[in-house]
Amino acid sequence: MDTPEEERILFDHVTCHTSASVDGVTVPGALALDLIEQAEVEVERLDQLKASRMKEIAFKKQVELEEIFARAHIEIDPEAAREKIMALIDSGNVEPTELLADMDNQIAKAKEEVLSRKEILDRVEKWMSACEEESWLEDYNRVFLISPQHFSLRLL
Numbered sequence: 001m002d003t004p005e006e007e008r009i010l011f012d013h014v015t016c017h018t019s020a021s022v023d024g025v026t027v028p029g030a031l032a033l034d035l036i037e038q039a040e041v042e043v044e045r046l047d048q049l050k051a052s053r054m055k056e057i058a059f060k061k062q063v064e065l066e067e068i069f070a071r072a073h074i075e076i077d078p079e080a081a082r083e084k085i086m087a088l089i090d091s092g093n094v095e096p097t098e099l100l101a102d103m104d105n106q107i108a109k110a111k112e113e114v115l116s117r118k119e120i121l122d123r124v125e126k127w128m129s130a131c132e133e134e135s136w137l138e139d140y141n142r143v144f145l146i147s148p149q150h151f152s153l154r155l156l
Helices: 005-009 033-071 078-091 096-144
Strands: none
Touching (some): 033 096, 078 096
């Protein structure tokens, strides 16, 4: 994590003992209750920071997924998806790497779906363009062209 050096130094006396054996901890008071409580508080703070960062990364991926679906004209419920992400992260029952891997898989599948729909979407877009052009031409003819019934010639 991006914990500043000065914050990490505060817990060097604790982290140096994490890989030590029971016999290797020889400094008096190294495992004092107040030090353990301080470490617990710091671990809780880091867990909250980790969850916050995970939400931030997951929401960025969710936005990417929503943009892909929008381009493919696939409707989704973004609010429900965001609530599900929040619940998963808050529960702590999912590994962050698994969540991000799952979201990457969803993005890859969405991109595949976009490619499979590309030909159809291109044709629909051309058809809609032709319809707009036809409508414009009809309006133009109605407004700017004089119909033969309104035109009379006088013969001399």
